[in-house]
Amino acid sequence: xxxxxxxxxxxxxxxxxxxxxxxxxxxxxxxxxxxxxxxxxxxxxxxxxxxxxxxxxxxxxxxxxxxxxxxxxxxxxxxxxxxxxxxxxxxxxxxxxxxxxxxxxxxxxxxxxxxxxxxxxxxxxxxxxxxxxxxxxxxxxxxxxxxxxxxxxxxxxxxxxxxxxxxxxxxxxxxxxxxxxxxxxxxxxxxxxxxxxxxxxxxxxxxxxxxxxxxxxxxxxxxxxxxxxxxxxxxxxxxxxxxxxxxxxxxxxxxxxxxxxxxxxxxxxxxxxxxxxxxxxxxxxxxxxxxxxxxxxxxxxxxxxxxxxxxxxxxxxx
Numbered sequence: 141x142x143x144x145x146x147x148x149x150x151x152x153x154x155x156x157x158x159x160x161x162x163x164x165x166x167x168x169x170x171x172x173x174x175x176x177x178x179x180x181x182x183x184x185x186x187x188x189x190x191x192x193x194x195x196x197x198x199x200x201x202x203x204x205x206x207x208x209x210x211x212x213x214x215x216x217x218x219x220x221x222x223x224x225x226x227x228x229x230x231x232x233x234x235x236x237x238x239x240x241x242x243x244x245x246x247x248x249x250x251x252x253x254x255x256x257x258x259x260x261x262x263x264x265x266x267x268x269x270x271x272x273x274x275x276x277x278x279x280x281x282x283x284x285x286x287x288x289x290x291x292x293x294x295x296x297x298x299x300x301x302x303x304x305x306x307x308x309x310x311x312x313x314x315x316x317x318x319x320x321x322x323x324x325x326x327x328x329x330x331x332x333x334x335x336x337x338x339x340x341x342x343x344x345x346x347x348x349x350x351x352x353x354x355x356x357x358x359x360x361x362x363x364x365x366x367x368x369x370x371x372x373x374x375x376x377x378x379x380x381x382x383x384x385x386x387x388x389x390x391x392x393x394x395x396x397x398x399x400x401x402x403x404x405x406x407x408x409x410x411x412x413x414x415x416x417x418x419x420x421x422x423x424x425x426x427x428x429x430x431x432x433x434x435x436x437x438x439x440x441x442x443x444x445x446x447x448x449x450x451x452x453x454x455x456x457x458x
Contacts, residue, residue: 145168145169145170145206146207146211146364147171147173148160148173148210149212149214150174150179150214151172151188151190152179152180153214154310156174157184157185160188162360170188170189172184172188172190173195173203173214174192174193175192175214176192178316191203195240200243204247209252210244210251211255212241214232214236215233216232216283218319218320218321220407222279223408226279226283230279233283234286234290241291241300244300245300251302251303252291252301254291254304255305256306256373257280258309258377258416259278259411260274260284261273261274262275262276262281263276268379268416268418270417271373271374295371301371303371308376308377308378310356310376311326311353311435311439312352312435313353313439324387325350325436330447330448332397333397333443335399337399339403339404340401341407342403342405343403343406344388345383345412348414349414351376351377352435356376358426362425366424374420379415391440394436394437
């Protein structure tokens with residue numbers, strides 16, 4: 141379907157830019173929307189029809205006309221920032237989501253895919269996490285739950301075909317290293333390549349389910365194309381987790397810097413463990429293909445080629 145139009149919100153962000161590139165490779169027309177508050181134009185493939193707009197803007201109807209599918213990825217998603225400003229978090233992640241849903245409803249898009257989060261499992265102590273057991277706690281998780289509830293409302297009240305994807309710890313090229321507290325993979329790689337100690341918050345025993353972005357995009361395509369996913373919620377994780385110390389050791393094993401980590405006080409509001417139950421996802425014919433070692437090698441190569449030379453890196457607070 142080479143002329144099929146797909147709309148991606150948050151297209152200049154990490155997952156959005158990787159998704160857009162994959163969709164283009166598959167022959168789709170991609171219209172992207174981003175206010176560039178976190179993402180950058182450099183992330184966006186030039187073939188994307190990029191519109192610098194906010195998901196809370198009143199009239200976005202022109203962007204939605206003719207769209208077959210909407211991937212709603214735009215959100216305020218840095219846990220630290222969300223904790224500092226819960227009012228803005230709610231405004232973007234709840235009000236913004238309702239605005240995107242309403243525009244999609246009015247033009248009659250065939251499929252709406254909502255980027256939910258594994259943070260919905262923050263208060264869960266039984267692992268692996270199943271989609272029917274949630275316990276959001278922090279402002280980010282609660283705001284994403286609010287957006288998810290509106291998705292369910294629009295599905296029931298207006299008959300929209302909506303699929304929810306709960307991402308676990310996605311990593312890979314273009315991961316946002318510009319945050320105040322960057323994601324662990326990119327933060328560790330950058331610091332070690334610079335000969336500086338990477339920061340581990342807490343003891344390093346927290347365990348995370350890391351999933352490489354290419355595997356996530358495989359599931360994006362499945363969710364878009366397979367009507368079995370309509371009205372369903374899925375975990376997008378690897379089904380395996382690693383401690384933060386293990387990640388440091390795996391990266392150091394590749395870079396041989398000899399630089400030890402710097403331990404700092406734990407961050408508030410973070411889950412101790414993330415681990416996805418992906419049995420339902422495997423039943424659809426999907427499974428992660430990228431090992432943690434392969435994913436780290438690709439991430440290191442990207443940072444060496446694209447990030448270390450970025451002038452913005454030297455301006456980032458150390």
